[in-house]
Amino acid sequence: MITPLEALIGLIIITAGIDLYLVLRPSIAHGGGGKLLGFVGIFLLPLLICSMSLTTHMEDSKRTEFCLSCHMMKTHGMSLYVDDKEYIPAVHFQNHRIPKDQACFTCHTTYTMYGDYAAKLRGLKHLYYQYLGTIPDTIKLYEPFDNRECLHCHEGARSFEEQSIHLSSPGLMDSIKHGTMSCLSNGCHDIAHDIKSLPTATFWKPSDVRYRPDWMRDTNLMSAELTQIRIDHQFGKRPAPQTVTAPASSATPISAPAASAPVNNGPTDSSK
Amino acid sequence: MKTQLNALERRIRQSAIMVLIGLAGTLASLLIFHPLSFVGFIVVGIVLIIVANFYFLVAIIRGERTAPVKAEI
Numbered sequence: 001m002i003t004p005l006e007a008l009i010g011l012i013i014i015t016a017g018i019d020l021y022l023v024l025r026p027s028i029a030h031g032g033g034g035k036l037l038g039f040v041g042i043f044l045l046p047l048l049i050c051s052m053s054l055t056t057h058m059e060d061s062k063r064t065e066f067c068l069s070c071h072m073m074k075t076h077g078m079s080l081y082v083d084d085k086e087y088i089p090a091v092h093f094q095n096h097r098i099p100k101d102q103a104c105f106t107c108h109t110t111y112t113m114y115g116d117y118a119a120k121l122r123g124l125k126h127l128y129y130q131y132l133g134t135i136p137d138t139i140k141l142y143e144p145f146d147n148r149e150c151l152h153c154h155e156g157a158r159s160f161e162e163q164s165i166h167l168s169s170p171g172l173m174d175s176i177k178h179g180t181m182s183c184l185s186n187g188c189h190d191i192a193h194d195i196k197s198l199p200t201a202t203f204w205k206p207s208d209v210r211y212r213p214d215w216m217r218d219t220n221l222m223s224a225e226l227t228q229i230r231i232d233h234q235f236g237k238r239p240a241p242q243t244v245t246a247p248a249s250s251a252t253p254i255s256a257p258a259a260s261a262p263v264n265n266g267p268t269d270s271s272k
Numbered sequence: 273m274k275t276q277l278n279a280l281e282r283r284i285r286q287s288a289i290m291v292l293i294g295l296a297g298t299l300a301s302l303l304i305f306h307p308l309s310f311v312g313f314i315v316v317g318i319v320l321i322i323v324a325n326f327y328f329l330v331a332i333i334r335g336e337r338t339a340p341v342k343a344e345i
Contacts, residue, residue: 005302008302009299009302012295012298012299015291015295016292016295016296019288019289019291019292019295020288020292022284022285022287022288023285023288023289023292026277026280026281026282026284026285026288027281029280029281029284029331030280030281035332038284038287038288038328038332039328039332041288041291042284042287042288042291042324042325042328043325043328043329046291046294046295046321046324046325047321047325049295049298049321050298050317050318050321050322053298053301053302053313053317054313054318056302057301057302057309057310057313060305060309060310061310065305066305066307069305069306069307070307124311127307127308127311130307131308
């Protein structure tokens, strides 16, 4: 089965072949057939390729890997593995309530490329900070987190609609649904990524090695070291490195990426 | 060896070269997974291909009205 990317690459190669022929034999453009070939090779196919490539890039930018490719976001990626039911993103990620390969985009749908023009400009600003500017010590959302992001999955779900706390006072459900009461910032589900508590957090270690991120898979590795540096940078000091031995079910001891952060193999309860 | 390229041929060749460079940039941006890939695609791929498109249309519309230019190969 040919993937869309392979089809796109094939189309690029065919178009490049036509263009190469036009470069070497431009005289064919005098005839009607040559003009038609030029129209296809220089105008039609390149526009089609642009359109398909744009779609591919937009889809790529939804990937968790893409978001975490900026060094600043590594700690946010780590927070998805915190073994604590209070961590909203971690519970959603670990229990596959959100697609693992689009973990960030599912809850941050209006971020950078998918937002309005201002959000797109911010995305360019992030790139500038990443490569040329100074990355701020802490990062914040530009706007308060919108309930809409929660409701596009939870609205209509029995666990949400019949939750006793949501029905505890008249009008509460309406205010949640209309966004006048925030899900996250009214003391109910208020622990999101909480980067500051990562150095003391316990991490869930997936029993299947394939699902472990690089910083967890490798003990002495650069990614763990980079994460450590990031945390040091964020908290202003570098705590002493600590090696944590995983429980008996796993033979490999792993170096805690965040200082004093134990790793837990135990199952995480999906209920919250 | 001397060949004469008239205006139409010259413009067609230049358009095709621009598209080739644009396609190379697009292909690289698709194969290299990097935050700057998208920016590279916009700056190299899209811009060159759009410019080449316009240049090609100009070449077709103007045809061979311009005087031939001598080119040495």
